[in-house]
Amino acid sequence: MRDQDFDELYLQFSDKIYKYFYWQTHDPYLAEDFTGEVFVRVWKNWKRFKPDFSQAWLYRIARNFLIDYWRKNKYRKETSLETTVETGIEPSYDEDLIGKIQTDNKIKQLYDAISLLPENLKEVVVLRFIEELSAKEVGEILNLTEVNVRVLQHRALQKLREVIKYE
Amino acid sequence: MNNDFEEELIKELENEGVFAKDREEYTKILNKISMSFEMKRSESFKMSFLSKLSDQDKKKRIFFTAPRIYIPALLFTLLLFILITEVVNAQKSLPGQPLYPIKRLSENIVKTVNPSFQSEILKRRSEEIRNLAQQKNNSELLKKTLNDYENELKNKNNTNSIKIEESKKNLEDARERTGENSKEEIESVIKKTEDRIIETHNEEQEKEDEDKTIEEVKSAQTSIHEEDKKEGKKQNENKKYDD
Numbered sequence: 001m002r003d004q005d006f007d008e009l010y011l012q013f014s015d016k017i018y019k020y021f022y023w024q025t026h027d028p029y030l031a032e033d034f035t036g037e038v039f040v041r042v043w044k045n046w047k048r049f050k051p052d053f054s055q056a057w058l059y060r061i062a063r064n065f066l067i068d069y070w071r072k073n074k075y076r077k078e079t080s081l082e083t084t085v086e087t088g089i090e091p092s093y094d095e096d097l098i099g100k101i102q103t104d105n106k107i108k109q110l111y112d113a114i115s116l117l118p119e120n121l122k123e124v125v126v127l128r129f130i131e132e133l134s135a136k137e138v139g140e141i142l143n144l145t146e147v148n149v150r151v152l153q154h155r156a157l158q159k160l161r162e163v164i165k166y167e
Numbered sequence: 168m169n170n171d172f173e174e175e176l177i178k179e180l181e182n183e184g185v186f187a188k189d190r191e192e193y194t195k196i197l198n199k200i201s202m203s204f205e206m207k208r209s210e211s212f213k214m215s216f217l218s219k220l221s222d223q224d225k226k227k228r229i230f231f232t233a234p235r236i237y238i239p240a241l242l243f244t245l246l247l248f249i250l251i252t253e254v255v256n257a258q259k260s261l262p263g264q265p266l267y268p269i270k271r272l273s274e275n276i277v278k279t280v281n282p283s284f285q286s287e288i289l290k291r292r293s294e295e296i297r298n299l300a301q302q303k304n305n306s307e308l309l310k311k312t313l314n315d316y317e318n319e320l321k322n323k324n325n326t327n328s329i330k331i332e333e334s335k336k337n338l339e340d341a342r343e344r345t346g347e348n349s350k351e352e353i354e355s356v357i358k359k360t361e362d363r364i365i366e367t368h369n370e371e372q373e374k375e376d377e378d379k380t381i382e383e384v385k386s387a388q389t390s391i392h393e394e395d396k397k398e399g400k401k402q403n404e405n406k407k408y409d410d
Contacts, residue, residue: 014216015205089220095210098342157197
């Protein structure tokens with residue numbers, strides 16, 4: 001029997017993780033596959049993970065998963081649906097949401113702006129401004145100090161101002 | 168973007184000494200980010216994922232708990248099969264071969280359970296002597312096996328004259344097949360076997376006689392008992408008549 005807490009965890013955080021993966025991959029299908037994989041991993045080790053659970057910890061799992069995925073698929077970001085991960089669960093997608101994402105101009109413009117940033121700044125933008133995590137949490141996820149996160153977020157805003165100005 | 172979150176960010180920028188003009192522009196950027204709609208998958212979609220996970224959990228329980236029970240049983244059966252095969256193969260082995268100790272061990276176990284197996288063991292030793300004699304180059308092993316045979320011959324449980332006679336035949340075969348060196352030793356063991364055959368025959372004869380005597384005594388006792396009964400009856404009838 002699965003733990004009731006796990007269901008609550010999934011309902012509360014799966015959208016956030018989905019959003020994180022979307023901004024990292026710009027592929028709504030892949031983002032769904034990855035979200036499923038992360039939660040299957042958490043579910044498989046739930047008894048072990050449960051006592052130490054925190055939001056930052058969940059993002060760390062997601063980030064590590066992404067790093068592994070990109071390492072295995074060397075041609076970064078040129079991902080295809082044929083290389084989806086194996087969760088052991090038949091994949092399914094919220095087509096309504098995907099339709100909205102794919103036709104939303106604001107999302108496209110924002111993604112184009114963010115993708116011009118260096119990788120370290122991009123991660124800070126996604127976690128800090130889109131996912132709305134605290135500087136402390138972002139620090140935990142990226143293995144940085146809070147001060148470093150603030151410096152990077154400032155730099156990211158400066159860069160974004162340049163990019164968005166010249167659009 | 169959450170208002171509190173936005174305020175907190177602006178405060179942080181203020182604390183870091185960012186100018187008011189810059190702060191204003193950053194606020195616009197943050198607003199732009201927040202304007203992108205929330206990516207929320209439908210509740211039914213999420214529930215369907217959880218139910219799939221539940222199904223997988225059930226399947227996992229069936230596929231993963233079953234082997235946990237059956238694997239040790241399968242391993243045990245496999246080990247047992249190997250053990251039985253080894254023991255069966257060992258029965259054909261000769262002294263000096265790797266499986267021979269298993270043969271001796273299995274014989275000891277059977278002998279403990281069934282003492283009459285002793286005669287079969289004697290016959291087996293004689294067969295081994297015959298086979299070793301044929302190989303000719305195993306005089307040491309032959310000597311050792313002859314000793315083993317003699318020890319078995321001395322055992323009082325060896326009472327099956329048929330088996331002992333078969334053993335003697337095997338030894339005679341061995342005598343024919345072996346080289347000159349071992350012939351004498353085999354000959355002496357054959358003599359001992361013949362003595363044992365005579366002894367066994369005598370023992371059998373004695374036992375037969377004993378059985379016969381016991382039977383005769385028993386039948387005599389029965390007839391006396393019956394006669395006594397008849398006599399008693401007669402006396403009772405006479406008494407009745409007198410009265």
